[in-house]
Amino acid sequence: MKNYQFLQQKYTVNTYVNRGITFVRGEGVYLYDDAGNKYLDMMSNYGVNIFGHGDKQILKQLEQQLRLLTTLHGSFNNDKRAEASEMLIKRSGQSYTNVYWCNSGAEANEAAMKFAVVATGKKKIITCDHGYHGKTLGALSVTYGEKYRKPFLPLLWHVEFIPHDDLEALKKTIDKDTAAFIVEPIQGEGGIYVPDKNYLKKVRQICDERGVILIIDEVQTGMGRTGSLLCSQQFGVEADILTLGKGLAGGIPIGATLINNKVSTVIFKGLHTSTFGGNPLACAGVIATLDKIEGSLLKHITEMGSYFIKELKKIKSSSILGVRGQGLMIGLDVKIDRNNLLKKLQGEKILAIPAADTVVRFLPPLIIEKKHVDLVISVLKKVL
Numbered sequence: 001m002k003n004y005q006f007l008q009q010k011y012t013v014n015t016y017v018n019r020g021i022t023f024v025r026g027e028g029v030y031l032y033d034d035a036g037n038k039y040l041d042m043m044s045n046y047g048v049n050i051f052g053h054g055d056k057q058i059l060k061q062l063e064q065q066l067r068l069l070t071t072l073h074g075s076f077n078n079d080k081r082a083e084a085s086e087m088l089i090k091r092s093g094q095s096y097t098n099v100y101w102c103n104s105g106a107e108a109n110e111a112a113m114k115f116a117v118v119a120t121g122k123k124k125i126i127t128c129d130h131g132y133h134g135k136t137l138g139a140l141s142v143t144y145g146e147k148y149r150k151p152f153l154p155l156l157w158h159v160e161f162i163p164h165d166d167l168e169a170l171k172k173t174i175d176k177d178t179a180a181f182i183v184e185p186i187q188g189e190g191g192i193y194v195p196d197k198n199y200l201k202k203v204r205q206i207c208d209e210r211g212v213i214l215i216i217d218e219v220q221t222g223m224g225r226t227g228s229l230l231c232s233q234q235f236g237v238e239a240d241i242l243t244l245g246k247g248l249a250g251g252i253p254i255g256a257t258l259i260n261n262k263v264s265t266v267i268f269k270g271l272h273t274s275t276f277g278g279n280p281l282a283c284a285g286v287i288a289t290l291d292k293i294e295g296s297l298l299k300h301i302t303e304m305g306s307y308f309i310k311e312l313k314k315i316k317s318s319s320i321l322g323v324r325g326q327g328l329m330i331g332l333d334v335k336i337d338r339n340n341l342l343k344k345l346q347g348e349k350i351l352a353i354p355a356a357d358t359v360v361r362f363l364p365p366l367i368i369e370k371k372h373v374d375l376v377i378s379v380l381k382k383v384l
């Protein structure tokens with residue numbers, strides 16, 4: 001057998017850590033390595049594979065579309081793109097009017113910022129400490145972290161960082177030049193921080209009073225992850241611009257930027273386009289995905305999430321600093337070497353991912369069951 005790990009490490013640009021396993025296949029909530037070992041997937045590729053691997057309904061629609069038409073430029077119309085757009089707009093709330101399709105979360109945020117600038121004629125953007133919005137240059141401009149930003153400073157436009165969940169800081173930082181405030185409803189990469197339950201509503205009020213575009217980044221929290229299609233729906237808030245990605249197309253690369261009337265009225269031809277944006281294959285994935293995210297799945301996510309958090313909180317260990325999360329977006333904050341803990345879990349055939357410096361992040365497929373949670377808890381008890 002070829003040494004695929006060696007080949008990948010030799011020939012790909014080395015910007016990723018190497019987790020040291022070669023996966024060749026997925027089935028349900030499991031991933032299989034090249035030696036046939038089975039791993040419990042508690043990270044779903046950073047939140048992408050929301051129905052696990054090889055879901056039959058998703059596969060069927062993707063396979064059908066693969067045979068019909070895979071890509072089609074946005075200057076032509078397409079049945080799947082039209083249907084996916086209508087479905088997403090209708091399911092997302094009352095105020096969104098249009099969707100811009102692209103291919104990743106970072107791209108969705110790039111579009112969001114361009115739209116906000118055009119809608120306001122201003123360029124200052126406010127963002128949060130520990131926020132994550134992607135690593136392309138525009139998205140990086142509003143992403144926190146010296147490590148990612150330093151080589152590229154000054155980055156774009158005028159960006160100011162404020163603490164998350166801090167309304168006074170937002171009020172103080174908004175000025176006559178402010179175009180937008182971009183915020184995650186729950187911070188993911190930054191360490192799974194859930195704000196006060198009224199935070200987003202008050203942010204909405206402040207943005208309205210001060211004429212600032214509110215961009216809500218639901219790339220990680222969206223698509224059922226926290227127990228509702230969008231996390232912002234649980235907080236009772238609609239953005240002016242909402243961004244989505246990850247699991248939106250059932251595992252096919254995708255990004256989406258939803259806008260309301262305030263923004264759609266200023267959009268002009270050619271402002272922003274992408275060759276692959278809204279390709280029929282991804283749009284077939286969106287339709288299949290939206291069909292599957294319904295009441296009973298959302299209830300399951302809420303129940304499983306509460307159970308997982310409750311069981312994590314029951315673990316008695318001086319190594320644990322805290323447990324945070326909502327739905328199946330969960331962080332275990334630890335005092336010990338976090339990467340070593342991830343390695344130990346991997347050694348026990350359980351896959352989780354990092355967040356911030358001290359958090360083990362669980363973004364499992366939304367279909368996990370109690371028995372999978374119980375296994376993780378028993379292994380955690382052992383390795384802690």
Ligand SMILES: Cc1ncc(COP(=O)(O)O)c(C=O)c1O
Pocket residue numbers: 046104105106107109132133134135184188189217218219220221245246
């Ligand atoms: C909240 C949030 N925004 C944006 C992104 C960037 O998405 P992508 O990696 O698809 O560019 C991520 C990725 O983790 C994210 O969590």
